[in-house]
Amino acid sequence: AIRMTQSPSSLSASTGDRVTITCRASQGISSYLAWYQQKPGKAPKLLIYAASTLQSGVPSRFSGSGSGTDFTLTISCLQSEDFATYYCQQYYSYPITFGQGTRLEIK
Amino acid sequence: QVQLQESGPGLVKPSETLSLTCAVSGYSISSGYYWGWIRQPPGKGLEWIGSIYHSGSTYYNPSLKSRVTISVDTSKNQFSLKLSSVTAADTAVYYCARQVRGIAVAGTWVDYWGQGTLVTVSS
Secondary structure, three states, X not given: OXXXXXXXXXXXXXXXXXXXXXXXXXXXXXXXXXXXXXXXXXXXXXXEEOOOEEOOOOOOOEEEEEEOOEEEEEXXXXXXXXXXXXXXXEOOOOOOEEOOXXXXXXX | OOEEEEEOOOEEXXXXXXXXXXXXXXXXXXXXXXXXXXXXXXXXXXXXXXEEEOOOOEEEOOOOHHHEEXXXXXXXXXXXXXXXXXXXXXXXXXXXEEEEEOOOOOOEEEEEEOOOEEEEEOO
């Protein structure tokens, strides 16, 4: 199975900050990567697929980049509603696998 | 608007079979897409369990494959999960999901999620 490793595991930031979360795959996955946001007690929400395609309705302050093994999720100007846990997921091959998550907290 | 709703027992005894159903509204399962199950143990990350295409083709996580069965009932517009021989390690929030297949690959990502249902394995 392809292992997905996110860094950092947790991150403290302030409203208005620019933050970047990294996801690394244990082998090349082209651009077959999705990003999700999860708030406590809620189901994850799709943000980005195909590494950089923004899901309909997701604010443009979210962006994704990368291909092969290294990917990033950037939030350009943090809003209060962005404090959550973020997961990457590869869909290049089965089994589908997720990163361990990055918890974004208020500084 | 596509909506998914999980249902089933919230408590299952060890060694028994966990059974959940996902009712889909706002979209006909027989029209396409993959339909799957993902779980999340309390305080932990996400684990894909398996997926089914509307035709009945299935993909399972090898780590669970020997215990998992996913089926679809297009007449009721719902799909189901059975996980046998459960232990405490199977305690988790179980999500059902609609999954979109990637271009030129078999893998899928999730565009719609159910709200999740907590299943506890305990005697």
